[in-house]
Amino acid sequence: MKRRTVVLGIGATAGAAAVGGIAYSAQADDSTTSPSGGTAATGSLVFDPEGYTKLTTTVTDTEGAEHAVTYHFWKAITYVAKPVDATYQSLNVSVPVEIDGVAVDAKNAPILFANSIGGYMPSSVADATGVGGGGMTPGGGGGAPSGAPTASPSSATSTAPGANGNTNATGGALASNQLLALAAGFVIVEPGARGRTLKNSAGEYYGVAPAAIVDLKAAVRYVRANKGRIPGNTDRIVSAGTSAGGALSALLGASGDSPLYAKLLKDLGAADASDAIFATGAWCPITDLEHADGAYEWNWGDSATSSGAKVDQALSKELRGQFAEYQASLKLKGLGGFGNLNARNYDEYLVRQYLEPSATAHLAALTDSARTTYLAANTFITWKNGKASFSWADFLTHVGARKKPVPSFDAFDLSTGENNLFGKGTTIARHFTAFGAKNDTTGLSSKRVASDLPETLRLMNPMTFLTGKANPGRTRHWWIRLGTKDSDTSHTVSANLAAAANGLGDEVSHKYYWDEGHGANTDPGDFIAWIAKISGHKAR
DSSP states (O other): OOEEEEEOOSSOSSSSOEETTEEEEEEEEOSOBOSSOSOOOTTOOSOOTTOOEEEEEEEEOTTSOEEEEEEEEEEEEEOSSSOSOTTTSEEEEEEEEEETTEEOOOTTSOEEEEOOOOTTOOBOOTTOOSTTOOSSOTTSOOSOOTTOOOSOTTOGGGSOTTOSTTSOTTSOOOSHHHHHHHHTTOEEEEEOBOOTTOBOTTSOBOSOTTHHHHHHHHHHHHHHHTBTTBSSOTTOEEEEEETHHHHHHHHHHHTTTOGGGHHHHHHHTOOSSOOOOSEEEEESOOOOGGGHHHHHHHHHTTSOOTTSOOOOHHHHHHHHHHHHHHHHHHOOEEGGGTEEOOTTTHHHHHIIIIIHHHHHHHHHTSOHHHHHHHHHHOTTOEEETTEEEOOHHHHHHHHOSOSSOSSSSSOTTSOSHHHHHTOBTTBOOOOOSHHHHHTOOSOOSOOSOOTTHHHHHHHTOTHHHHSSSOOTTSOSEEEEEEETTOOSSOHHHHHHHHHHHHHTTOEEEEEEETTOOTTOOOOHHHHHHHHHHHHTOOOO
16 A cells, blocks of 8 residues: 655754644555545536545654544535635545544544635645645745745845744644644644735636635535535534734634624635634734824834844834724623723733733742743742742843834834735735825825725724624634744734634633743644534534
């Protein structure tokens, strides 16, 4: 029997990769297929239960135990009737049938709906050879696909600045969640989606906002429309994503069944079904983009860049003022009975609710000697009675340089990926804030935000559906994670998301990973256990 070994990187770029030292390797058996030998026909929204390939993989769990998993794999099923680009508007399905030699019936198992989107870039599952293989562009590359913008070598529109050892090549999630979920007996759905760099022969960008969220909603509708045909409990769909993928996962959960997307979904020929999901997992979500510049300056405005220089403090101060106004308008209360959150007390809230507990958990897990060494190297931390304490200012010094310039998202020269995200037609990039437009340096004739963008921004922001009149179709379960050294956006972004959901009475698990950067996922086993708990399904 011919076998192929696939190494799935978890926090590494080559070789046996690991999360917390746990390696994940997979062996795919190419020799066995279902009687039909293929996937559902292109253009059909009826799932073919027999259209799978039978594969095997070995998953090492977070305790170090290896599990042999045999699963059925459906590849590149187009999930809309009128696709713009089926290469991206398709999904893969993985269903365990045997774990450690014991037969598994996954017909009522939770469904992990795991996207691999990073940087709002295109994400395809077309070349995947098994579970966890999505996220790359066709041909195996991780950068911009054919036809990506080439307007400026310095532009971020064709690169993935968020990519690092914690992420795939586009800055999206790695495969740890999918592998552990498969070994737990869950069904895995991995959707592709259009992204901001896609350009057709006429030079039109067809993956800009809100294409990605519309695609993910269409994929959920496909799954739910095939209840009884596709394995798994379609009422227990749990989304997961990192960075931009985390933002889209949060948006998917917040905006379930919102009528705001109805026409866009109809235009794609999406299935006539619900797009609401049961739970959301979001790691370091890059979201609330129209307010992200102000939030970034509030958080990192006093931090120097990697060169040691401060950004323009006049610009930073103006943006901080905008954040203060925005934060006050939200009328959010902090978790743990903190009270109203505003620009004056948010630093105290972050330290008390997230940062000190994160440092405490980290230090408590160390050996006595390792803890002593760490504290000696980080004297800003006071360790007393098994708890860590420190000031916000000392925490910022500990994190070090800010990652981004000012403004961080709506650049005056239209160079960011977010500028590209809000491009339109043949226009590669546009300003999406009044501040960015007013200070444009590219010579634009208009200093105003385009009239269509306010509605597009609404469609791309989960806070739209969690504040004011809350969306009744939203998820009621939230898993949100962020590294304490993640300066890709402000710490207030995920904290606001958690506070808004908590204020609505939703169940929220929100934690920060101490000393971890962008894309970190250091407790994937706990995520799988959380899914089992909230769904009422006993994991294997």
